Amino acid sequence: MKRNEKELRRENNLLEKQLSKENQAILTDIVVYLKSFDISEYRVEIVRQDITNMILEGERRNLRTEDVIGPDYKAFCDSIVSELPPLTRKEKVWNMVNSVLLEFLVLLPIWALTSFSSAWKVEHSLPEFPVYAGSLLSLFFIAALAQGIVWYITKTSFEKEEPFHGNWWKQWLSLTAILLICFLPSFVFRQVLFYVHFGYVILLLLLLFAAYRLSELLHK
Amino acid sequence: MISSQMLKGTLEGCILGIISRKETYGYEISEQLGSYGFGKITEGTIYPILLRLEKNGMITATYRQSDMGPKRKYYSLTAEGMEEFHHFVSGYNELSNAVSCLLQDTLGGERYEKK
Numbered sequence: 173m174k175r176n177e178k179e180l181r182r183e184n185n186l187l188e189k190q191l192s193k194e195n196q197a198i199l200t201d202i203v204v205y206l207k208s209f210d211i212s213e214y215r216v217e218i219v220r221q222d223i224t225n226m227i228l229e230g231e232r233r234n235l236r237t238e239d240v241i242g243p244d245y246k247a248f249c250d251s252i253v254s255e256l257p258p259l260t261r262k263e264k265v266w267n268m269v270n271s272v273l274l275e276f277l278v279l280l281p282i283w284a285l286t287s288f289s290s291a292w293k294v295e296h297s298l299p300e301f302p303v304y305a306g307s308l309l310s311l312f313f314i315a316a317l318a319q320g321i322v323w324y325i326t327k328t329s330f331e332k333e334e335p336f337h338g339n340w341w342k343q344w345l346s347l348t349a350i351l352l353i354c355f356l357p358s359f360v361f362r363q364v365l366f367y368v369h370f371g372y373v374i375l376l377l378l379l380l381f382a383a384y385r386l387s388e389l390l391h392k
Numbered sequence: 393m394i395s396s397q398m399l400k401g402t403l404e405g406c407i408l409g410i411i412s413r414k415e416t417y418g419y420e421i422s423e424q425l426g427s428y429g430f431g432k433i434t435e436g437t438i439y440p441i442l443l444r445l446e447k448n449g450m451i452t453a454t455y456r457q458s459d460m461g462p463k464r465k466y467y468s469l470t471a472e473g474m475e476e477f478h479h480f481v482s483g484y485n486e487l488s489n490a491v492s493c494l495l496q497d498t499l500g501g502e503r504y505e506k507k
Contacts, residue, residue: 190462219443225455226435228462229419241436251440255447 180217187224195227198237198245201329205249208326210259219252246330266387273384275315280380283311284373286358299370306361313354321347393431404441405480406430408469411451412477415468417458418442442467450476 188196202223206216223241230240241248259267287301295302403425410416410424418435421442425433445451450473458464469477 187462222439222465225462225464226418226439229458229460229464230435232460232462233419240434241439242434248436248440252443255440255443257447 177214177217180214180221184217184220184224187221187228190228191224192231195231195237199224199227202245202249204326204329205246206253208323208329209253209256210264211253211256212259212263215256219256266390270384270387271319272315273380273387275318277377277380277384279311279315280373280377283307284377287373288370295364297367300367301370301373302364303366303368304358304361305363305365306357306359308365309357309361310355313357317350317354399430399433402484403430403433403437404445405477405484407438407441408445408450408473408477408480411467411469412474415466417464417466421467445473449473 188199191199199220203216203220206219207213226240227237230237284301287303287307288298290304291297291299291301406425406428407421410421416424418438421438422433422435425438442451442453446453446467449470451467451469453465453467455463455465
């Protein structure tokens with residue numbers, strides 16, 4: 173199923189390029205919004221293929237997208253979602269595990285770099301890396317923030333805000349403030365919880381990578 | 393103009409009826425509904441219904457190249473779909489007769505009172 177999904181996504185990407193720029197943007201909003209629901213990626217790709225062909229045929233008939241699928245894209249998506257089977261509990265757990273593994277695969281090397289710098293310049297503990305209470309807290313906050321940002325972007329894909337107008341500034345100021353709050357513990361709580369050998373960090377990274385690949389293979 | 397609430401209960405059966413005549417695609421279904429006096433019904437209104445019918449095994453869908461360029465999803469009726477369509481027809485006839493009788497009596501009554 174995974175291979176079919178990849179193949180379908182590749183075909184859809186090529187198909188989408190045939191659309192006008194304006195319709196590509198509409199389709200992106202639709203797909204992003206659909207991804208905010210508990211629907212399998214494969215089903216989203218099937219629907220994406222149907223909608224792309226629908227809009228493409230509309231273009232050939234000189235019809236606007238709102239004439240093809242109606243003026244309320246959000247309502248259109250909601251009616252589609254209500255007809256698609258939701259993810260099973262197993263699939264939901266798999267999705268969550270997969271995204272958490274991916275997040276830590278990104279965050280762990282960043283933590284390792286900052287910890288290496290502390291081990292070298294502050295703690296003089298190389299090859300042992302210090303694990304600060306604050307760094308762990310910050311890592312978890314950042315992981316949660318990343319999930320929150322994805323949720324916000326997908327849920328509000330149809331709400332258009334012009335940059336540098338209205339709520340746009342407020343949103344970016346709030347985001348910056350939240351980011352600062354996420355990083356704050358790593359500056360405040362500098363107590364070393366324990367030291368971990370450089371080799372174990374590499375091993376953990378490899379294990380995370382293997383677990384991520386395995387969870388992908390199991391999903392096939 | 394037919395209200396969306398009135399359409400809601402009948403559109404699914406009407407779409408089954410259109411597909412029962414020949415294998416067809418979304419745009420053609422929307423055009424046919426328009427030609428029968430249903431007003432402007434976009435493919436966006438029809439598509440979720442087609443998804444539901446497909447999910448419930450009433451119709452099957454296959455992609456085929458079209459003369460317009462992009463591939464088209466053609467829908468055809470299954471045996472269950474045909475059975476469902478017959479249920480719809482008998483149910484609708486019953487409803488239609490009931491509503492007709494009620495309206496005849498109601499409008500007849502009004503005319504009587506006016507006289």
